[in-house]
Amino acid sequence: MKIFAYILLCVCITLGCKVKQTKENENLIVCSTSITADCVRQIVGNRLTVKSLMGAGVDPHTYNPRPSDVVLLNDARLVVYTGFHLEGKMAELFNRLSERKEVVSFQLDFPKNKILYSDEITPDPHVWFDTDSWVQSMNGVVDKLVDLYPKYELEFRENFYKFLVKVQRKTKELKLKLSEVPKERRVLITSHDAFHYFGRTFDIQVKALQGVSTSQEPGMRDVVDLVDFIVEHDVKAIFVENSVSPKALKSVLSSVERRGHQVKIGGTLFSDALGSKGSGADTYIGMLSHNVNSIKEGLK
Numbered sequence: 001m002k003i004f005a006y007i008l009l010c011v012c013i014t015l016g017c018k019v020k021q022t023k024e025n026e027n028l029i030v031c032s033t034s035i036t037a038d039c040v041r042q043i044v045g046n047r048l049t050v051k052s053l054m055g056a057g058v059d060p061h062t063y064n065p066r067p068s069d070v071v072l073l074n075d076a077r078l079v080v081y082t083g084f085h086l087e088g089k090m091a092e093l094f095n096r097l098s099e100r101k102e103v104v105s106f107q108l109d110f111p112k113n114k115i116l117y118s119d120e121i122t123p124d125p126h127v128w129f130d131t132d133s134w135v136q137s138m139n140g141v142v143d144k145l146v147d148l149y150p151k152y153e154l155e156f157r158e159n160f161y162k163f164l165v166k167v168q169r170k171t172k173e174l175k176l177k178l179s180e181v182p183k184e185r186r187v188l189i190t191s192h193d194a195f196h197y198f199g200r201t202f203d204i205q206v207k208a209l210q211g212v213s214t215s216q217e218p219g220m221r222d223v224v225d226l227v228d229f230i231v232e233h234d235v236k237a238i239f240v241e242n243s244v245s246p247k248a249l250k251s252v253l254s255s256v257e258r259r260g261h262q263v264k265i266g267g268t269l270f271s272d273a274l275g276s277k278g279s280g281a282d283t284y285i286g287m288l289s290h291n292v293n294s295i296k297e298g299l300k
């Protein structure tokens with residue numbers, strides 16, 4: 001079924017089988033993830049309709065497009081995605097879509113000298129945790145929105161400026177908060193390697209069971225290495241993620257306990273997707289606050 005949906009989507013996009021654009025669709029912006037969708041909403045307010053292909057808690061690395069995504073992507077006036085291969089199985093699709101539709105990524109304006117690499121050639125895609133660079137990368141998205149909707153230019157640019165200031169203030173406040181955890185305890189252990197930018201921004205050492213993508217299961221060696229690290233560094237808490245199964249991390253926890261060391265689950269962090277409505281992590285800024293507060297509470 002998944003393969004069928006993907007083929008249908010590819011055929012539709014290649015052939016350009018367009019659903020007739022209604023007046024309502026002229027104001028439809030389709031974003032890949034809940035994080036990109038929230039950031040776009042902060043710019044366009046109620047002027048446009050912003051929809052996200054992936055909802056709260058959905059893992060973008062392994063996401064397969066659904067048939068309903070075909071309709072949304074075809075209807076959209078503008079498609080916005082993260083880039084850096086975050087949307088693993090959809091990257092080629094967005095590429096192809098850009099030949100006949102307005103498509104923009106956050107990657108376009110992300111400062112090149114701020115990109116972290118997981119190996120010599122693979123960029124780490126979790127760029128939203130470098131809050132300054134992330135907001136900077138929104139310039140390309142805002143310019144595209146202004147191009148398509150020039151009558152809202154002033155409003156969109158003003159909203160962008162307000163959002164930028166809000167993110168800068170929140171980052172400063174959260175940095176201060178996390179700095180209250182003693183340096184030697186400031187170690188963040190999570191399911192997958194989504195927190196390197198976060199670690200650089202908020203000055204915390206990071207370590208994970210899986211690599212920057214969740215598409216490969218962790219091996220026995222990964223588990224053993226992480227267990228050794230937790231015991232040697234006397235780590236008090238490890239953290240599960242909302243978009244990744246906690247199963248593998250729970251097996252780490254059991255192995256650590258068998259070695260006679262006490263470690264707890266410090267809470268759930270939001271890495272690649274926002275939380276559901278009312279969770280407090282249903283916005284980009286809310287997610288940052290939730291993560292820092294949970295880490296501080298877990299490690300104290």
Ligand SMILES: [Zn+2]
Pocket residue numbers: 061126192193194212213214271272
């Ligand atoms: Zn990830």
